[in-house]
Amino acid sequence: MSGRLTIVGLGPGDDKYLTPEARAALDAADALYGYGPYLDRVPQREGQIRHASGNRVEGMRAREALNEAAAGAHVAMVSGGDPGVFAMASAVCEEIEQGLEAWRDLDIVVVPGITAMLAVAARAGAPLGHDFCAISLSDNLKSWDLIERRLDAAAGAGFVIALYNPISKARPWQLGHAFMRLAQHLPATTPVVFGRAVGRADEAVIVTTLDKANEVTADMATLVIVGSPETRVIPRNGKTPLVYTPRVAAKVTA
Ligand code: SAH
Numbered sequence: 001m002s003g004r005l006t007i008v009g010l011g012p013g014d015d016k017y018l019t020p021e022a023r024a025a026l027d028a029a030d031a032l033y034g035y036g037p038y039l040d041r042v043p044q045r046e047g048q049i050r051h052a053s054g055n056r057v058e059g060m061r062a063r064e065a066l067n068e069a070a071a072g073a074h075v076a077m078v079s080g081g082d083p084g085v086f087a088m089a090s091a092v093c094e095e096i097e098q099g100l101e102a103w104r105d106l107d108i109v110v111v112p113g114i115t116a117m118l119a120v121a122a123r124a125g126a127p128l129g130h131d132f133c134a135i136s137l138s139d140n141l142k143s144w145d146l147i148e149r150r151l152d153a154a155a156g157a158g159f160v161i162a163l164y165n166p167i168s169k170a171r172p173w174q175l176g177h178a179f180m181r182l183a184q185h186l187p188a189t190t191p192v193v194f195g196r197a198v199g200r201a202d203e204a205v206i207v208t209t210l211d212k213a214n215e216v217t218a219d220m221a222t223l224v225i226v227g228s229p230e231t232r233v234i235p236r237n238g239k240t241p242l243v244y245t246p247r248v249a250a251k252v253t254a
Pocket of ligand 1: 082085087199
């Protein structure tokens with residue numbers, strides 16, 4: 001049997017966000033690898049072995065999965081959201097590039113999932129309706145200086161910005177600094193969306209403006225969308241407002 005490693009996106013929340021393709025890939029695997037809370041979301045199947053690991057050991061997890069696949073197994077690696085967005089598909093590619101020659105002979109299949117920014121955007125209306133970008137605020141694998149330069153460039157160029165990994169216990173100040181940095185380029189009234197645990201039972205979505213945005217509103221399960229100067233909010237009686245970015249860009253920002 002030739003080995004296979006399938007890297008599967010679980011989507012942002014519960015079962016209904018799992019695509020039929022992802023479900024079939026999980027069912028077909030002999031062994032599952034992933035961060036514990038993500039593995040817990042996968043339906044149990046008899047005879048399938050699970051290898052749960054912590055959230056700071058992506059390289060080790062990838063190497064273990066590649067070794068098991070190289071021994072002939074069908075292995076699935078799970079990721080929240082989409083596996084290619086700040087997640088395991090890159091970690092696996094990094095290990096293949098640096099690792100054993102035999103790993104290059106494996107079937108590597110990436111199964112996409114709904115990434116957090118799309119799930120949060122859908123709740124808010126259509127904030128990503130025109131040009132946008134995604135930036136991770138985690139400075140574990142890149143410098144804060146580089147993050148600030150990217151924030152400046154993105155806001156200056158008029159992109160809507162989706163902020164992944166906005167805050168954690170080890171990174172308490174970065175989101176507040178990012179809001180201050182963005183405020184140097186954007187109007188105080190720029191819409192900001194906090195989407196927390198979207199697709200799960202404890203989901204919460206808050207719409208505010210850049211001058212009022214407070215980092216304490218976010219936690220590790222939150223994705224933040226900062227609008228562009230074009231992004232608009234439509235208030236509605238008794239209903240959450242609609243946040244959207246029109247398809248036509250008129251204003252010059254930088
Ligand atoms: N691969 C994942 C992202 C991993 S980075 C994806 O495609 O979504 C982890 C970050 O994703 C979190 O810090 C948070 O910013 C965001 N995130 C993941 N799941 C989320 C959810 N259900 N609701 C809101 N944000 C989420």
